[in-house]
Amino acid sequence: MTDNNLPQIENISRRSILKGFALSGLVLAVGMPAQLLAADEKQKYGRDGMPNGWVDDPLVFVSIAEDGTVTIVAHRSEMGQGVRTSLPMVVADEMEADWQQVKIVQAEGNEKRYGNQNTDGSRSMRHFFMPMRNVGAAARMMLEAAAAAMWAVPVAEVKAKNHQVIHAKSGKTLGFGELAQKAAEMAVPENQNLIYKSADEFNYIGKKDNKLVDGFDIATGQTTYGMDVRLDDMVYAVVAHPPAYGDTLKSYDDTETLKVPGVIKVLTLPSSPPPAVFNPLGGVVVVASNTWAAIQGRKKLSIEWNAGPNRQYDSAKFRETLQASSKQKGGKVIRSKGETYNELANASSTITADYYIPHLAQAPMEPPAATARIVDNVCEIWTATQNPQAGVDTVAKWLEVKPEQVKVNVTLLGGGFGRKSKPDYLVEAALISKALGGQAVKTVWTREDDIQHSYFHTVSAEHLEAGFDESGNTTAWLHRTVAPTIASTFAKDAKNEMPMELGMGVVNIPFDVKNIQIENPEAAAHTRIGWYRSVSNIPHAFAIQSFIAEMAHKTKKDHKDFLLALIGPDREIDPASLKDDWNYGESPELYPLNTTRMKGVINMVTDKADWGKTLPKGSGQGLAVHYSFVTYVATVVEVVVNDDGEVSIPRIDVAVDCGPQVNPERIRSQIEGACIMGASLALTSEITFKDGVTVQDNFDGYQVTRMDAAPKEIHVHLVPAKDFNQPLGGVGEPGMPPVAPAICNAIFNATGKRIRELPIRYQLES
């Protein structure tokens, strides 16, 4: 690593693939075209409904070397969720490969070959568990067929076990490496003929102690993230981006910049008018011999910008606008059942509350970075991206070349959280390389670039009203949700939340209430609105789960009892009947909203957390439940609020029902992480705008939870699934939404103070 002349490129996944597949010894090599489902006109769900669907061809995903090394392709992006471990592990288990002899290579962006690669929406395991089992089962059967042929015995007499095939009758064995050549000649079995292992034969699937494939490299500093890519003769670039959404470059002076030692060149990139889509922001580029020189050079630029349409954007004023519309009757009616307004007017008692949730930036620990070069009319990019195919397509459009002329190699991601789904920074790198005549260039985003130019989590005002009868039963529910929509990033003038956003916990509430009215007044966007881990579930769950605690308090009932009663009897609800036609893209038959499971996680978590236990003054427990990404999560947080109004969190319990658990250890770690990210947004994180520009630009202004404020204990309780044939739920995101409301409900129980806006910051100081 210390030798500057080392061919650094060898560290890169793409090269490993080339090496792995092209060189001798690897025989299950070149794949057939993607085998997609037959295209019928019916609505497609789950993995069938995703762009470029799925592929389960063993020739695409598995190769075996004569020394027995089994190479498995990871086609989804690794950003901390463990997918590079978990999906290949499914293949290895199903094919009876020994994990010690497995090597993982990362796929480049090529969905025709690998199926959908957009690592987003908590979908990887949910959509690819079965395809990866198919891959593994097919590979195992090909190895068995090869052995049977070599021994001239019936295939039924042989069995693959722990990296070899055994003929029990004769006691003969052949290792996978010895069988590789022959196995590659065997026909790939049809899916309907695949024989799967039974759950009791699993070696890795569902086991508790699987180790991370990248664990050693991470601990020893040998991994390659997008930020770490190095090519021969590479230069470095940073970009001075237009400060507000829609600003453009007027003029600049680079005299001082060019005096900075190491600065090579200054050039400009065009800005594109809103809507942003995945287009690069444009601006002034400083190219230098190292990152530091480029950053110093950027500081010395003097730039004049043309003010765009969003220079007036001011979070304090915008908040008033949002809240005014959320309090006014009307707006697009999203769901209407019964006579909510009448019922509220005639109710024995009512309750009203308004909640506010600010913009957030994903701020993955690794800021965006992309390295590009153009050789022989092919633009090759190395980067940390959640969505490499979108990178290929967007870069091709901007370079005006065919997608085949763009290669996107996926490195490890230093976090993603939705930010790295948007390939604006890939396009930037490609355009800079083009301007440099194809020279290799690493475009680095500083933390300031990252925080000021996120695709921000939206800002929301949520207005709720409920009516009760004399016994305190809920008779009416009114919810008005107002927030700039993600659609505004893709279409001019989009002002209403999309079905996807509304389906994140606003319309699909399974509450047993006769009169329900849900409205969505318009809101304009003044910055790039994007998605952030768990997306609109954050404001929706915060408002609804806080409100339910307020309702319980108002009617003098225990929060848990009240919540269970509100959900009502055990039933499976067709999401469409709740006006949710999206349902996370999943089939309503396979994934109905199941109130038994929702109540199950509430009962489990309250039991494990000893709900209602006696706590000292200043301490309290809070509860929240939320269904998202077809997974049920209930959370109990215990807080301590000291005399200065500072909140600490001694313990969080989380119950998760996500169906079958393929890699329970990574499920736990995702839920732990969600608790901490949820604590961040509850306690301290907020992006505000002034004159169209973010007030925060680094971790001093944009504060996230650190060790001293982190929950001391997090206990994750997984609801066992009946078997591995049940539909899988998402894991990466659903842990997030209940955290903030559970914290605020706990604070209420500890102090009597109700938090209705995030972040909490100094609100508890007296």
Next chain:
Amino acid sequence: MKLTINGESRQVDVPADTPILWTLRDVLGMTGTKFGCGKALCGACTVMLDGQPIRSCVTPISAAENKKITTIEAISEDKVGQAVQEAWQSINVPQCGYCQSGQIVAATALLRDNPNPTDEDIDTAMSGNICRCGTYTRIRAAIKQAAQQGDK
């Protein structure tokens, strides 16, 4: 300028105010030390300078003259560092892993100074290191496990 990095003497030709971070990463090609904020706010760039943890993103290379820089790439040459790396792997601490070079260097520096840290000691030593993925409970557990290792 002459430097000692991970026990090797190295020669670099950069302006004296260039931070150690960018000298390591861009000039010497040692990318184990990460860039997270550039302002001493996140700890991703933590290295040791004569055994003390420092934020390499704000420390000029001139400050390292005649001193020893130790980075994640050589942390295993130290018994404590090795125990920390082992604990990290056995507990599966990392999620994305990007912050973990800095976390491991900071934890190693803590345990070298204080072989049996309390929770408060851990808070003080580690709160400069952000983990956006939220691995703090496991980092705490791994530090305690590594500390026990040292007891044996």
